[in-house]
Amino acid sequence: MPKLNGMTALRVAVADDSVLLREGLVRVLEDAGIDVVGSFGDADALLAAIPELAPDAVVLDVRMARTPSAAWRRGMRATATSARGGC
Numbered sequence: 001m002p003k004l005n006g007m008t009a010l011r012v013a014v015a016d017d018s019v020l021l022r023e024g025l026v027r028v029l030e031d032a033g034i035d036v037v038g039s040f041g042d043a044d045a046l047l048a049a050i051p052e053l054a055p056d057a058v059v060l061d062v063r064m065a066r067t068p069s070a071a072w073r074r075g076m077r078a079t080a081t082s083a084r085g086g087c
Contacts (some may be wrong), residue, residue, distance in 0.1 A: 009035040013055040015046040017064040025059060 012034050016022040019041070026036045037053045040046040043064055050058070 009033055011035045011037045011054070011056045012059060013038040013040070013046055013050065013053055013057075014059045015040040015043050015064070016059075016061040017041055018061070021061070029059075 012029055014022055014025055014029070014036060016025065022039055022041065026039050029036050037055050038046065038049050040049065043060060046058065046060065
């Protein structure tokens, strides 16, 4: 697991339907010492991977096609609750 200043790096998952933006964001985060544990082109794939990846944070383009933000937030809360024991 990557470390920054002797501390465990923040684990982040990224979702954006723009490949260019997603790859650029991943690069910026990694250059800052953040551990990007997953990169996804749609919110459904991210949501399905969260229990296994257990990221500390998620960076999500809430305006992605096919991502109704309110419905996705409900799914995220349910997934985070089962994966981490609370949200």
